[in-house]
Amino acid sequence: MSAPAAAPPPGPPDPPDSPDRSDPPGLDTQRLRAHLDGALPGPVGGPLDARLIEGGRSNLTYTVTDGTARWVVRRPPLGHVLATAHDMTREYRVIEALHPTAVPVPEPLLLCADASVLGAPFYVMEHVPGTPYRTAEQLAPLGPERTRAxxxxxxxxLVELHSVDPAAVGLADFGRPDGFLDRQLRRWGKQLDGSRSRPLPGIDALHTALGRSLPGSPAPAVIHGDYRLDNVLLGDDDRINAVLDWEMSTLGDPLTDLGLLVMYSVPLGLPGSPVGTTAGAPGHPAPAELIERYAAGSGRDTSAIAWYTAFAWFKLAVILEGIHYRYTLGQTVGAGFDRIGDLVPVFIEHGLTTLKEG
Structure with missing residues (x-):
């Protein structure tokens, strides 16, 4: 679920015959090099060195270098791919559409739908410098003023993204905004059913309660689907260099993005959690201020934000349960997956409380 992150600059590639050279799971550098030759707009200068970017919980993201140039490669996870959840073509399409706009996204370079190259479709985009801040501890050294900014x-x-005219950038058919919230609830219910492997008290009650109190949606917009500080790269000047991780983007209710951002602005109170928030960092604005700033910038009515925030808790509970399920099948890559399952009940409880208090 997390974003592609900036990685330390990789060292020079090993010689082709180096006995300790190894590829990260899911990416064969020799097959990738053979495909990139003649496919990228510039030459590939030598053997490729690839490194998995840690932090992502869903699609796999790698930095790839030939010793001179550097790129980022995205592909689906290694197993248990739920329908429509890891569509590389959609993700590439929205980045390509937004790149000419004021929304900061990496330049898309190459889409490969041929699964025979890496075992799954993938795409290549430019490497953008910057830092993704995943926890309050990582954000704290910036200090209160820079954190707030x-x-x-x-x-x-986010206001800038939601102001993009979908038709003007070729995304008029990118989703079906009519009945969006009802369809989202049904979709995530199906996603949950596809990952059920244990009892989850309260999650069905939360799903039902959300369905009983659907708000009316504002005019549709291009939405990100997983919008938070973790999924952007901040430059040294604290400007947002790129918004990443577009796998859940579509055309729909823009307040779902705001609800998710508000959810991630609530401290979880779980030290050492593999899923953190930046909410506890000094200077971090409170949820109410984020809502007010979005409302002022977008002109949208945010009075039903409690529903959207509760829906965000539900959606993240489903995502985390899917990751936990893949972990039990041995189909995940990276650290911290053994504790993901313990978070699901916490997210369910937050969702129920938010909806009740809203």
């Missing part, structure tokens, strides 16, 4: 810039960038 960075989070408010996150809200302003």
């Amino acid at each position: 960075a989070v408010l810039a996150l809200v302003d960038t």
Whole structure:
């Protein structure tokens, strides 16, 4: 579920015959090199060195270099791919459409739908410098003023995204906004059913309660689907260099993005959790300020934000349960997956409480 992250600059590639050279899971550098030759707009200068970017919980993201140039490669997870959840073509399409706009996204370079190259479709985009801040501890060294400015810039960038005219950028058919919220609830219910492997008290009650109190949606917009500070790269000047991780993007209710951002602005109170928030960092704006700034910038009515925030808790509970399920099948890559399952009941409880108090 997390974003592609900036990685330390990789060292020079090993010689082709180096006995300790190894590829990360899911990416064969020799097959990738053979495909990139003649496919990228510039030459590939030598053997490729690839490294998995840690932090992502869903699609796999790698930095790839030939010793001179550097790129980012995205592909689906290694197993248990739920229908429509990891569509590389959709993700590439929205980045390509937004790149000419004011929304900061990496330049898309190449889409490969041929699964025979890496075992799944993938795409290549430019490497953008910057830092993804995943926890309050990582954000704290910026200090209160810079932290506040960075989070408010996150809200302003969301307003910018939601102001894009979908038809003007070729995304008029990118989704079906009519009945969006009802369809989202049914979709995530199906996603949950596809990952059920244990009892989850309260999650069905939360799903039902959300269905009983659907708000009316504002005019549709291009939405990100997983919008938070973790999924953007901040430059040294604290500007947002790129918004990443577009796998859940579509055309729909823009307040779902705001609800998710508000959810991630609530401290979980779980030290050492593999899924963190930046909410506890000094200077981090409170949820109410984020909502007010978005409302002022977008002109949208945010009075039903409690529903959207509760829906965000539900959606994340489903996502985390899917990751936990893949972990039990041995189909995940990275650290911290053994504790993901313990978070699901916490997210369910937050969702129920938010909806009740809203």
